[in-house]
Amino acid sequence: MRFADLFCGIGGFHAALHQMGHECVFATDIDKHAAEVYEANWGKPGGFDVLSDIRDVIDDIPEMDIICAGFPCQPFSKSGAQEGFEDQTRGTLFHDICYLAEKHRPAVLFLENVPNLVAHDNGNTMQVIESRIQEMGYKHWWKILSPHKYGTCQIRKRVYIVCIRDDLVGNFEFTFPKEQHHDLDIRTVLDKNVDTRYNMTEDEICWLDMWEEFLNNVNTETKLPGHPIWADCFQGDEELPGELEQYTKAQLIEIGREWARYGWVQPVKGAMKRDEMIDAINLPSWKQDFIRKNRHLYRHNRAFIDSWLKKWRVLEMDEEGAPIIPVSRTKYEWQAGPDSRSNWENIMQFRPSGIRVKRGDYFPALVAMAQIPVVGWLKRRLTPEECARIQDFDVDGNLGDPFVLGESDQQSYKQLGNAVNVNMVRMIQERIDMYLDGVEDFPALSTQITLESF
Structure with a gap:
């Protein structure tokens, strides 16, 4: 036809x-x-x-x-x-x-x-x-x-x-x-000899080593958390406000001031409309739930996390006031299941929302943005030819x-x-x-x- x-x-x-x-x-x-x-x-x-x-x-x-x-x-x-x-x-x-x-x-x-x-x-x-x-x-x-x-x-x-x-x-x-x-085997699409330009950078390896130490020392008696881990939410004590629609404009200004240190919160000004204030505070219920879970994780692993934050300077700024570690790399999501505790035996993506780790038996969906899957044990990204194979193009x-x-x-x-x-x-x-x-x-x-x- x-x-x-x-x-x-x-x-x-x-x-x-x-x-x-x-x-x-x-x-x-x-x-x-x-x-x-x-x-x-x-x-x-x-x-x-x-x-x-x-x-x-x-x-x-x-x-x-x-x-x-x-x-x-x-x-x-x-x-x-x-x-x-x-x-x-x-x-x-x-x-x-x-x-x-x-x-x-x-x-x-x-x-x-x-x-x-x-x-x-x-x-x-x-x-x-x-x-x-x-x-x-x-x-x-x-x-x-x-x-x-x-x-x-x-x-x-x-x-x-x-x-x-x-x-x-x-x-x-x-x-x-x-x-x-x-029984999927991602090794069937991987080439043995690959140009070094696909290798992870030194910074990327450092960030993965930082999270590797985290994996090996939190919740050692239980399972790893399934929710996104946000390092900047461990130590906060701000009261979670709940549904923002219930507050007056004056109360929203105060909430915005209280949460101002978080990167996702924009300045809340009195001249704004109420809906604009809520958008600027950017605390929907799902985000408050993640914050609550991260605080819980911190309370149960406080001694290690305090030392980890200090050792890796996770939340510190350089002399010019910029984060030593990019904010997106202080966020991490483990989706590799209960049978693994290592980045290096799984598949990873460096996403704008954080580092995501998935099981090593299949690749996450290819997207048009720069989130090329990283093969942990090879410490490199997929090549275009390998990406073509998982899209079933006959390269x-x-x-x-x-x-x-x-x-x-x-x-x-x-x-x-x-x-x-x-x-x-x-x-x-x-x-x-x-x-x-x-x-x-x-x-x-x-x-x-x-x-x-x-």
Whole structure:
């Protein structure tokens, strides 16, 4: 079948559908670097330049049987029942998908997005999408899936939406691939000889050694805390205020003054509106809960934590008044379970919110930001080629010509963080092809899943 690859990135949909013999007739993306990588691997489908804004070329897109789209998540209009669902989506990129679907009437719409799409804008976004799909004459199914349940060592939850044109819907339901149990081994994607530029810096190793000592000396008789550890919240004695909405403006000014030493609190001024004061204090209930838990952790490990703070100068300032250790590195989150007590046998990410440690049997989701997973026992980051493997791009040429990444590591990390997982797309497309061929490996037709049943 012929497919159009919208918001195509470097071609995750293309890689999957190409393996199955489908033909790409058009591809578009507004990112210059991603378009260059796409063309280096797939050429110019239909003879069209990949680098383009869909809104500028939408009437040039030829007929297709499948629309593939990992579309951006945008809020829709909420002006009410007086507007149709088409009007509510107007001005969004999802509207452009719908325009093409109504113009060409392809058999299939195959959509992908982050799982938060389901709850985005208090569920309004997903409700409008589902209603608009039905309005256009398609039956649809959706499910949140992750490749680590299908043999790829990356946890990457995404919502996949499969839409079949009404006249092609059989008397049985479409179903997504069944989850499978796999003993994942991340070593299968790691290269033995890697350039030293991927090594951790001396500062990063120092920060991990600092937290390694912490791991080995807190809660030695019990389990490690599962909540984020914030070193600047150990010794505080400020009263936790609870819900800030209950206070007057004068009381909020006093609360802001009391909590002013914390980096997340902005100055609270009398000229501010009450909601602005609450936003500046930035103490939602979940944050107060973490502060409470960190104080509890400190009280039960006071002697060690006091010496640890002093030894590593965790909260001290340099001569210019800047933190000796960046604030984000004084925050730490252990998600590696009860069977480990070492950073160096797990996978880590240096995130803006702190250092996060996860179990060493699969990688956390790649993201477009600079949070490249670090392999603890190798003390280095994943290379772009290794990141491509956990996105199931064939950089090793096992299925033919190897997939070629761009020259910039930074751009490759960004592109792979934005990409769809090739193996997930391929397995779902296999099910789509079976469904259209009438293979009754599917349950009998039943009531459609809706957002309310999620």
